[in-house]
Amino acid sequence: MASVRVFLVGNPNCGKTSLFNAITGERRHVGNWPGVTVDRIEGIRRIGDRELIVSDLPGTYSLTPASPEERVVLDQLDEIAGNTILNVIDAGNLERNLFLTMQLLELGLRPWLVFNCYDALKASGAELDLEKVARLTGCRVFPTVARTGEGIPALVEALSAPSPLVPDLPDLPVMxxxxxxxxxxxxxxxxxxxxxxxxxxxxxxxxxxxxxxxxxxxxxxxxxxxxxxxxxxxxxxxxxxxxxxxxxxxxxxxxxxxxxxxxxxxxxxxxxxxxPAPATEDHVSSSLDRIFTHKFWGIPIFAVLIALMFWTTFSLGAYPADAIEAGIDHLRELGAARLPAGLWRDLLLDGIVTGLGGILVFLPNVLILFLWISILEDSGYMSRAAFLMDRLMQGIGLHGRAFVPLLMGFGCNVPAIMSTRLLDDRRQRRLVTLLMPLVGCSARLPVLVLFCGIFFPERPGLTLSILYFINLLVLVTVGRLLSRLMPPLSQAPFMLEMPPYRLPTWRSVQSMLWDKTLHFLEKAGGVILAGTILVWSLTAFPRDVSYSRPYQAEIAALKAASQTEDIGERIADLESSMARETMERRYMGSLGRALEPLVRPLGFGWREAVSLVPGFLAKESIVSTLSVLYKPVDKDLGTAMRREGVTPMTGFLFMLFTLLYVPCLPTVGVIWRETKSTGFTLVATLLPGVLAWSLTLITAIVAGVGRAAPATSSPSGDTLVILMSIGFAVWYLVCRLRADLGGESPCASCRGTSCRVIRSGGEKP
Missing domain, CATH: 1.10.287 (Helix Hairpins)
Structure with missing residues (x-):
């Protein structure tokens, strides 16, 4: 099978990734803002006996890159020279986009010119003579609208032709x-x-x-x-x-x-x-910008949009969530009636169905959140949000451009950390990477939705908004403190491309939602399923447990007596006590007792402590773990937690801790991959845990929760040991951060001020 290698090159936000998806059938994330692609992405499409290997390279304004992700194009420069180059050009911004085209031509490359967003050019009243462009440049020219698929069949047909490369043409002045x-x-x-x-x-x-x-x-x-x-x-x-x-x-x-x-x-x-188009072509965008980026009304509008996003996440998500929960309950009852009693039935019903069912209930809420994110991205509002947050970012030692990856972090920390490559300063990248695990990603949303629904059913949206406001406050405070460990921030002006406002297309929104659904189900069927089975195994073994009293004999005696309401309550109490003691005497109970001293000062029980462990693999696992651990108490998780003494304030503290504590394993992996520093990765992993524990303890003491607020007694020995460990950890983290964020002296042979001497194994500036 003959292969044709195709490279997509162009400015940021010109539609390269949309074109990549249209050609290959992939579902890569796209957005109406610059910096979505931060690394080389490859996809394959087979057409007859030919194979198209398509590579989407990060956007760059020129071949003189200003940030790490733009350098990826230079890494591939000689490789792309012998293959087909699709120079994707935003048809609505020709002069700026053609600057990169001129550079490619003067180096002897012959790219195909793909004028994307061609519908916007025609709608504006502008005209472009494509045949004349082809004659003057010597390049093949294609008009496309990647979002809708217009022009894609002709481009794919040309790429799959037997001889896709154009013959040599005489040198032309523009080349x-x-x-x-x-x-x-x-x-x-x-x-x-x-x-x-x-x-x-x-x-x-x-x-x-x-x-x-x-x-x-x-x-x-x-x-x-x-x-x-x-x-x-x-x-x-x-x-x-x-x-x-x-x-x-x-x-x-x-x-x-x-x-x-x-x-x-x-x-x-x-x-x-x-x-050119008439001078009034930007009238709509300018009018909208006067509203959305207003110095007084811009931030309140942004706050209202975020609050509306959280409100709809709960209100609209409740209906499909209830239907899914009813279906899972029916499946559990059906399995209990049809399957023979035994270990395998317990694994299937009490482990897999209970655990995965507990997390699948929140799929509608997650999808509604991503629906909002997709609409805000495609409409072009995200760049305006970054512009609005510039002053806030300056206050924590960052430029407004840093708000882009931080905002992406509310979806997922992993691609958000990768997107820090769009920051051209090493210290900025390090600081944003350090703050990223503190951003409440969507994987934590099921925990927040669960606890808000259980303990704050009257105002779940308001409670969630308060939690994210606290999250933002923590980010600002920690950012200000960490920025003091850095050299002063340069006062270079913040520049960010403002894309035009566009109506989101159903194709783009549907693609993103489908991709997130598959990712959610894939995660549920992989890491979360494995974690659920492991948790169930620890709760199911050893099978033989010695009890402190003869529960079964007492229950049998009560059942043999005449049935009264009082006897029924006594039987229920005995069964609950037996189930609780069974759990405590199995492996999971031993693990919980070992971890409980760490969370006892915060007012949490051993079940909450255990649930945080698989949460390191995937934050959604916290919900499935709690569902399995509380199952012996009551099949309804909310009822079981309240029966075990979990109060609304304790639930709020657990949400606060979950929102901030250590990042998941994939996030830790991408931090190490981006920084190549084991020490920095360790700091970025431990810092959120230290902050989460300390802030939750302070809140618990103020609220008088559990053992955390002994107003008349001294702290316990466990608490003192933990506080001493926290103090040592803070001292160590500060020392590490001074070295990692402070930078070193400029090279003796370097005339510039941006270059820094980096220890072996560290990233380049």
Missing amino acids: RLSRPWQSAAEAAIPVIFQQVWPDATPSRRLRTIQTLIGQPASHALPETNGTPEIEPIRAHLLQALESAGECVTGAGGLPCRLATDRYDRISRLLKATHK
Whole structure:
């Protein structure tokens, strides 16, 4: 089977990932804001006897990257040169998008030009002569609307054709640098790389141009020997530019002059092919921005949207959740009636059905939350939210751009940590990564929904909003404290592309919801199922348990007596006491007693302590674990918890602790992968646990919950030991953070101030 490799290259938020999904049939996350793709994504589509291997590269505005994810394109520069390149261009923003196109052309690459969002261009009243663009650039041209699939069949057909690459065409003016620049580059490359221009790879051609204008070497580009023979060539270039009537203020003005050369070529191309839209094309977006980004009303509107999101998560999610719960109860009753009694029936009904059923009930709530997120992303509001939060981010030592990954963290911490690559400063990336485990991700939502519904049934949405407000307050406070360990933040202005407002498409929303449903079910059938079976095993063994009193004999004697209401209550009490003692004398009870001292000061019982352990693998496992542990007390989890003495305040404290405590295992793994620092990963894992325990303890003492508020007695020995351990942990974390966030001295050989000496194994700045 013949294979065709296809690479998608373009600016951020130009629709590359939507195009990738349309070509391959994948369901990768898309959003109407920059920075969604942060690494190379690959998909395969088979058409007849041909196989399309499509790679979606992170968006970059130019081949001079400003952030780590943009450098991925440079890593692939020589690889993509021998394959099909789809240069995805936002048809509504031609001048900016074509800057990258000019760079690709001048390096000798021949991309296919895919003008995406072509419907928006036509709707605005603008016109683009695609045939003339193809003639002037020598490139194949395709108009598409990736969100709706318009133009995709023609593009896929062209990609799957036997000879997808266009034949060589004569050099055209728009395809190369102007004469002074081209002559200088052709003269410099033999000096730097001992090659002539036609034989050099694209990466060496780009490095030659960068050397000519005095730019430092970009990551992944070949190093140069800094030979002084370049100086005469640079001087000749300056003289040639001045002779051509161009004003260049010495060698320092060459980068701006080169950018001007590229924009001049873009201007000539657009003048010949493009008819601009009327001046009123941005009227709608401007009017909406005056409302949503207003300096007084912007943040209240944002707060109302978030509150509405949480309210609908509960109110609309309650109906399908009740139906799912009724179905699970019916399945459990059916199994109890049809299956023979024994260990396997207990595993199936008390373990798998009870555990997984307890988490599947909350699938509607999670999907409603992601429905809101999808609508806010596709509409273009997310970038406006980042703009609104810039001042708040500045207060905790971050730029407004850092709000983008933090906002993504409310969906899932793993891709949010990966998206920190869009931050161009190492210290910013480290600080955001450190704060990310404190962001209440959607995996914690089932726990919050469960406890809000049990203990605060009258105002569950308000309670959830209060919890997330506390979460935000903790983020701000911790961020301010951690930022004091860092060098002062540069006062560079916050710049973020504001995408146009768009009506969300059902195709995009449905794709995201379907993807989240599959991910939820896959997680339930994998990690959560394994954790549920393990928890049930610990609650089921050893099978033979010695009791403190003859429960079975007493129950049998009461049943033999005349049936009265008092006897029925006594039998129920004995059965409950027997079930409680059975659980306490099995392996799970031993584990709970070992962990209980850690959470006793917070007012939690051993069941809550045990549930937090599988929560390290997946936060949703907390719900399934509690369902299994409380099953012997009562089949209804809320009733069982109240019978065991769990109060609304204790439930609130448990939600607060769950919202902040240690990140899940996949999050820990991605932190290590992004930082390559075991010490920093350890800090990022322990810090949330320390904060969660300390804040919950303080709240418990103030509220007078359980053993946490002994107003007239001294703290217990367990509490003192834990407090001493917390104090040592805080001291250790502060020492580690001073080293990890503070940075080191600039290199002796480096003229810039952004470069830092990083210990072996650490990430590059």
